[in-house]
Amino acid sequence: MRIIGHVDMDAFFAAIEQRDNPALRGKPVIIGGLKHSPRGVVSTCSYEARKYGVHSAMPISKAVELCPHGIFLPGNMEKYRQVSEELQRIFASFTSLYEPVSIDEAYLDLTETYKKYSSLWELGRAIKDKIRGELGLTASVGIATTKSAAKIASDLEKPDGLTIVLPSDFDRIIGSLPVGKLHGVGKKTAERLEKMGIKTIIDIRKVGRKAMVSTFGKHGDWIYNLAWGIDPRLVEKEHTRKSIGRETTFPRDTADPEVVIKALDELCADVANRLQKRGLWGEAITLKLRTADFRTTTHTLTLKRPVAAKEDLSEGALLLLKKHWCRNESGHAPALRLVGVSVSDLTDVKQMNLFESHPLTKIDLLLADLNKKFGPGVVTTGNIESCEEKD
Amino acid sequence: MKFECPRDLFYQGLQVVGKAVPSKSTLPILSGILLEAKDDRLRLVATDLELGIESFLPVNIQEEGSVVLEAKYLTDIVRKLPSQGISVGEVSGKNSVEIKSGRSRFVVNPMSAEDFPSLPETRADGYWSIPQNVLRKMIKETSFAVSLDETRPFLTGVLWDAQKTTLSLVATDTSRLAYSSRTLEEDLGEQKVIIPTKCLTEVSRVLESTDDEIQVLLSGNHILFKVGETRFISRLIDGQFPNYRQVIPTSFITEAQVNRSSFLSAVERASLLAKEGSSVVKFNIEPEKLSLSANVPDVGETYDEVSISASGERLEIAFNARYIIEVLRILDTDSVILKLTGKHSPAVIHPENDENYTYVVMPVMLR
Incomplete structure (x- = not known):
């Protein structure tokens, strides 16, 4: 049995701003984009702002409406990234096996670490205390035996929370939560489950594996396992990760190629960003499509060379889309509810090309140098609206 | 069609043209070899429509004509027949071809020569x-x-x-x-x-x-x-x-002369720990020695040295071992010259005292 911790910083960007500027403390601070930009979304907001109903991924215009006297800041990614690096050093002092999920969130494998502590509570407090002591920030920590349970746990007593879920407590603590708390159950899936009479995580067990699979396909099997507390995913260090990907659920199912292509383009930009930050290239691109009727298919393109540039990813993803998003008998391509792009066959070495004078090469070189100096970069930037993290 | 010829001559001819027979094709006739007996010569032809190979053999023709025989059977049969005269001929009144040598006899079903694609017409003159x-x-x-x-x-x-x-x-x-x-x-x-x-x-x-x-x-x-x-x-x-x-560089920051076979063995050794076929080897070039090292996560690491005589800057550079091994294998001089332009720019390898050959290779970038 493994002991896995999930550390999630509380209102990370806003908290850093409040820490560094006392005038902001106790005030609704909203970080993200420009105040008047129609496309901007809230990336983080302080708990004071949340009282007004502001939340992350909300359009800035809506936030202005809800909280007109809020303090809107564009954010300082460079600073946040630095804090994130300090945070990673703290993780590393507890375990060598930690997996940053994003700039303010990570899984820690504490299987060995906890033997040095008298209890999991003591270990959990030690992590929180060190973060508060060294960074002046609060974190919410969940400790459990699976990634899924640890993530749910860290969210339960936010902010500044500490929740421990042992397998014997799973049913009591997690079982009665709404299905939407499960990793991979978005708004639409939750709605569909509700129509089937399923509200809580325990309810999912009653439906049975067969019904879940016939309704949601493979995804249903995954959700069913999570409902029983089964999640085989291990904490993986960056370089052992098998793929890096992003997916997005459309606000409304769509068969409009323009919408789909635009979404793919944004996903590719984000994946390219992550690849470059982590110093990796990928040699296979996978496109994931989920149709309105919940049929999920994945299609992979194996490349002959490692790529990390957004243009290369977009080209590959579009090629796959053209090939696999086909018209049916009635002449229409099926409406999609989700698209995803991931890159696998990851490598940290790149064979250079004689004829490629791609501008990216220069960026690659720069990144190579920077990574060498400062250690591998962290995840960052480009919050895409209603994007779900895919591990 | 009927002819006689020595087995070795026929077998050699079949082997040469047989290389054009596609390993799989949607066109069944292409799996055959055309045998055309005419004017005291046997013409053998095979093609995959990209490449056509045609060979003329001096044989003793008893009856002119042409057939197509399945390449695989024909070649296997001729290979296994005793090394003496072979006779190949159509059986009169039947759609079959008999291949005989000594006391061995095969009868095989031919394909129609008319279906065999003809090779492209070419000019008759202007050869170099x-x-x-x-x-x-x-x-x-x-x-x-x-x-x-x-x-x-x-x-x-x-x-x-x-x-x-x-x-x-x-x-x-x-x-x-x-x-x-x-x-x-x-x-x-x-x-x-x-x-x-x-x-x-x-x-x-x-x-x-x-x-x-x-x-x-x-x-x-x-x-x-x-x-x-x-x-x-x-x-x-x-x-x-x-x-x-x-892309062929003309100026260099480092030049080294190295014994080809010891260089080759060292790179081959350094690539032994490769995972999934490709291995990256780091080269460290100093005035009198080239050190090679490879570090493969979860497998292990290796270190090796070769004596060289180098001039110019010291340099550390990484290559895909295969790209170095392949060129060193095809060269035949005792010593080769390795020239470098930088850590992330092309390197050149050529035989010593030979301006006719240049091999340019890009390094591998490590993050």
């Missing part, structure tokens, strides 16, 4: 002559470097770049480039075509290491090689070969 040993060496020095990426067909072939009396063959997979050039006696004019690698490989199999000549002809979209009584006709590859001259 190139010494066989020269072309053979040039093919060996370049063809290994072609790309296997079928999505870019123009890189899967070898560029034939003739400028009057200078013939250059060039191949690249974009990570490395092999360039071999010779001055010939004959003026070839100006030609730039891309030849499928398969054609060159098969041609080079029949080339001798003598200065006997091979005839070459460009005709329309085809190239034709004629060696003795055998002709190879290949379709050319369309597309624009990249401008190779601009």
